[in-house]
Amino acid sequence: MTTTYTYSLPIGPIHPALKEPIRVVAEVEGERVVRADVKRGFAHRGIEFMGMKRNAIQTLYLSERICGICSISHPYAFVKAVENAIGMEAPPRAQYIRTIIAELERIHSHILWLGVIAHEMGFDPLLYWTWKGREMVMDLLEYLTGNRVNYAMYMIGGVRRDLNEKKIRAIKENMNYYRQFNQEMKDVFMSDPTYKARTRRVSLLTRKDALELCAVGPTARAAGLRMDIRQDQPYDAYADMDVRAVVPQDITGEVMGDAYDVTLVRLYEIDQSIEIIERCLEDLPPGPILAEPNLIKLLMTIKRSEGEGVGRHEAPRGEVMHYVRFDGTRDGPVAWKVKAPSYNNINIWGRVLVGAEIADIPIAVGYIDPCMCCNDRVAEVRRGGRELPYEEVRRKCREKTMRIKREVMG
Amino acid sequence: MPTKMMMVLIKQMFRKPYTNRFPVKYAPKDVTGLIQKVLRGEVKIHPPVPVPEDFRGKLAYDPERCIGCKMCIRVCPANAMEFIPETRKIRHYVARCMFCALCVDVCPGKKLPGEEAPVKALKMSEEFLIADYDKYSKNLVEE
Amino acid sequence: MILEMLQDPLVRVAFAVLLPIIAIFLGLFYKGLDRKLSARLTSRIGPPIRQPFRDVRKLFLKENIVPENSIPWMFNAMPLVAMATSLTLLLYIPFGPFPAPLEGRGDLIVLLYLLAMQPLAMALGGFASGSPYASVGAQREMVLMMSYEVPLATIIVGFAYLYASVPAAASAVWAPFSLGMIAQTPVWAVVSGPVGIIGLLILLGVLLVVTPAELVKIPFDIAEAETEIAEGLLAEYSGRNLAMFYLSDAVRSFAMCAIVVVLFFPHTLSSLVPLTAYPWNTEPVLFTLETLWFLLKVFIVYFFAVTLVRTSFARIKVDQAAKFFWLHMTLAALFGLLLIYLDVGGWF
Numbered sequence A: 001m002t003t004t005y006t007y008s009l010p011i012g013p014i015h016p017a018l019k020e021p022i023r024v025v026a027e028v029e030g031e032r033v034v035r036a037d038v039k040r041g042f043a044h045r046g047i048e049f050m051g052m053k054r055n056a057i058q059t060l061y062l063s064e065r066i067c068g069i070c071s072i073s074h075p076y077a078f079v080k081a082v083e084n085a086i087g088m089e090a091p092p093r094a095q096y097i098r099t100i101i102a103e104l105e106r107i108h109s110h111i112l113w114l115g116v117i118a119h120e121m122g123f124d125p126l127l128y129w130t131w132k133g134r135e136m137v138m139d140l141l142e143y144l145t146g147n148r149v150n151y152a153m154y155m156i157g158g159v160r161r162d163l164n165e166k167k168i169r170a171i172k173e174n175m176n177y178y179r180q181f182n183q184e185m186k187d188v189f190m191s192d193p194t195y196k197a198r199t200r201r202v203s204l205l206t207r208k209d210a211l212e213l214c215a216v217g218p219t220a221r222a223a224g225l226r227m228d229i230r231q232d233q234p235y236d237a238y239a240d241m242d243v244r245a246v247v248p249q250d251i252t253g254e255v256m257g258d259a260y261d262v263t264l265v266r267l268y269e270i271d272q273s274i275e276i277i278e279r280c281l282e283d284l285p286p287g288p289i290l291a292e293p294n295l296i297k298l299l300m301t302i303k304r305s306e307g308e309g310v311g312r313h314e315a316p317r318g319e320v321m322h323y324v325r326f327d328g329t330r331d332g333p334v335a336w337k338v339k340a341p342s343y344n345n346i347n348i349w350g351r352v353l354v355g356a357e358i359a360d361i362p363i364a365v366g367y368i369d370p371c372m373c374c375n376d377r378v379a380e381v382r383r384g385g386r387e388l389p390y391e392e393v394r395r396k397c398r399e400k401t402m403r404i405k406r407e408v409m410g
Numbered sequence B: 001m002p003t004k005m006m007m008v009l010i011k012q013m014f015r016k017p018y019t020n021r022f023p024v025k026y027a028p029k030d031v032t033g034l035i036q037k038v039l040r041g042e043v044k045i046h047p048p049v050p051v052p053e054d055f056r057g058k059l060a061y062d063p064e065r066c067i068g069c070k071m072c073i074r075v076c077p078a079n080a081m082e083f084i085p086e087t088r089k090i091r092h093y094v095a096r097c098m099f100c101a102l103c104v105d106v107c108p109g110k111k112l113p114g115e116e117a118p119v120k121a122l123k124m125s126e127e128f129l130i131a132d133y134d135k136y137s138k139n140l141v142e143e
Numbered sequence C: 001m002i003l004e005m006l007q008d009p010l011v012r013v014a015f016a017v018l019l020p021i022i023a024i025f026l027g028l029f030y031k032g033l034d035r036k037l038s039a040r041l042t043s044r045i046g047p048p049i050r051q052p053f054r055d056v057r058k059l060f061l062k063e064n065i066v067p068e069n070s071i072p073w074m075f076n077a078m079p080l081v082a083m084a085t086s087l088t089l090l091l092y093i094p095f096g097p098f099p100a101p102l103e104g105r106g107d108l109i110v111l112l113y114l115l116a117m118q119p120l121a122m123a124l125g126g127f128a129s130g131s132p133y134a135s136v137g138a139q140r141e142m143v144l145m146m147s148y149e150v151p152l153a154t155i156i157v158g159f160a161y162l163y164a165s166v167p168a169a170a171s172a173v174w175a176p177f178s179l180g181m182i183a184q185t186p187v188w189a190v191v192s193g194p195v196g197i198i199g200l201l202i203l204l205g206v207l208l209v210v211t212p213a214e215l216v217k218i219p220f221d222i223a224e225a226e227t228e229i230a231e232g233l234l235a236e237y238s239g240r241n242l243a244m245f246y247l248s249d250a251v252r253s254f255a256m257c258a259i260v261v262v263l264f265f266p267h268t269l270s271s272l273v274p275l276t277a278y279p280w281n282t283e284p285v286l287f288t289l290e291t292l293w294f295l296l297k298v299f300i301v302y303f304f305a306v307t308l309v310r311t312s313f314a315r316i317k318v319d320q321a322a323k324f325f326w327l328h329m330t331l332a333a334l335f336g337l338l339l340i341y342l343d344v345g346g347w348f
Helices: A047-051 A056-064 A073-086 A092-120 A124-145 A165-191 A193-199 A207-212 A217-222 A259-283 A295-304 A341-353 A358-366 A390-409 B004-013 B031-040 B071-075 B102-106 C002-007 C009-041 C051-061 C072-091 C108-129 C132-164 C179-184 C194-214 C239-264 C283-312 C318-344
Strands: A007-011 A023-029 A032-039 A306-315 A318-327 A335-339 B059-061 B081-084 B089-093 B122-124
Touching (some): A073 A306, A073 A318, A092 A165, A165 A193, A165 B004, A207 A341, A217 A341, B059 B089, C009 C283, C108 C132, C239 C283
Antiparallel strands (some): A306 A318
16 A cells, blocks of 8 residues: 655735735645645734724725735726615716726726736747736827726726827727737737647636636626626626627537636637727717815715615626725725635635646636636734734834834935 | 647747736845845835825825814724824824825815815825834824 | 877867857857847847856856755755766867867767756755745656656657668778767768668657757756746855855757757758859858858857747746656657658658
């Protein structure tokens, strides 16, 4: 009888395959993973608590900083939630502009993922090439909103910047570029033998598992589930667009639920986004862009209103949901809950990693496009945890800042 | 085994690199010396990538136009504004600013005599090279 | 004249001492070219060509950390072994017009062992590191080595078989495994018909596929997979030891491409262009030209077998690599060998 020895291979919190801190401990037997454990909570910032101390407009900009990539998805869900709670609706033009920006973000996020997954399998030139193509949409977003990452575009009851003729023309040119670039990407990704070898039958997620573990977004769609908030509960301009979920059975005719299917879903979703943007531009209605242009008045309205609201948005990674409650005493939420798509999707790691090879770990980790700081809403301290009074934390922070300052300034 | 990727790569090889150039080709031994040389016009550097119109750079504050209404302080998500009661003006800490331009949106501005419409006291400039060691340096506090 | 000078044992020793230094320089220079070209392929500007030299200098200045739960003597010895074998490897390869310094004291078989030595040293160093990443990397390296050695050995057997068929009188020394002889008589002239040429082309293809595996480059850099096991074998190495591995890798890359050149493209410049017709036909000029020609050939092989391959493929998994070498490459190599057998036997 032979005895097999297993040993644990820690992936993270700091590891080249991870872009953000999370810990995956894999029990390995040779090259095969027999058990996997995920520990999260390294990027907890207490952002919900901070939001409950600010007014609604300030919290909106805080929500933009929950995630560095989906910097429109969280504000989108937040403004929908607040509008839901105070019974306000954005004017049609603002709704269309919101949809355009959200879809532009989907294009850049999906291309980002395609590059990241290529990097995970050591295919760096593909990363450089896809990200080179991504620059165009980043520049476009900078042109439309004034910044590359934190767009500061949405406002409760509308958007803050209008699209003029010049900007509309720039978007149209960009979409023509992306139609061509996406075709090239499809050719490259779908014909590459090593890419296929690394993703086919890797991190297989069955339809049943996806349902059981509440997978959302492209991950769930790759498993064959036709679920997409834009299709199931259309909001804003999506209601006029008749969005259909992109699933692999419509593309190749079969569902594997592996990393290759996720690639397909994402590639075809870029096409879908281009279509949505072009239709939005065609039907862009005239009119105001803000339901309440006076921000101080808006804050007063929020202060007077009582109630709770839920906002859902199909972020590039899946459904993001915000919940807010106002109690009529202050102009900010008294309760704010954020549920990011990675929160659901990280759960599937435990299942897809068992039986995988070590080489599959980065792909299985990367294929849901995890966003740690999106999903880290709670940090748990097991041993030696002690609650410090606010003043002491503040004093310690100051001491540290002064020390660093002395070191830097000399 | 020729793949599509190989074709893409070989095509790229004969094009100009896509990367934005660094100001100088290789890291200089003495950065401060280089900056001084550039200021004197002895060395030419690659210029930074131009920013688009409506770019949200460092906030420009004109105290002349400020009426001290404190609206910017109410909406500022980063609490980067401070009210100075003596002068009834604001002080803006750029180190805290997150460049959302909300204060610019709410600023009512002031109409100086002879003008038709009020002009805002705050506006976003195109300046973005504002890194500093000291967050309270002259460049990063506006009043 | 130069060749006669090289017969002098003293000159030969001097040459043998000088060659490793030249080899280190060339290895790092080719690495610089490789990085620059790889950057241009991916639309980047890339580091200056002298960057590998700076990297090595910096690594030598850095602290050499030996992990607590490692086996220190083995951990420290393996970089030296790897370095030494890489440099020895080069002493067996005819450097352009110059004969190999150790000419006649070893042949293709020794080369095969020396090629296996460096990965072995790296694997042992990995096992001695006492880190799970390094041991996974070392396991992978062993598996990979076992896989690509078979096609490589088949190629060498094919060569020996081919050269053994040459009548003894045709060459001065009858040594079918000698690299010197292979360098002097291009293999394409030894085969007699199209079948043999096809066989040789297959062997060349197999050798070009084995090259990146031999050099631990993408798509076969499985043992050093950065995103999977954090540089694997080298995870715990730092400072001087890492610099040694870096240098040995650079030298080996050059040597491996030089082996491909010597085996398959030993054609001298004078055999292609009638250099003797020109008036400046002095020996030093000829030797310089021939050396440059050799370096150019190595560079072309380097570009196609290493740079282009490592930029246009993803890293494959170790079981896929093993299957690929054991099944596809071994079969291809054996088929090439069969064709050469048929050719030599005069069946066609």
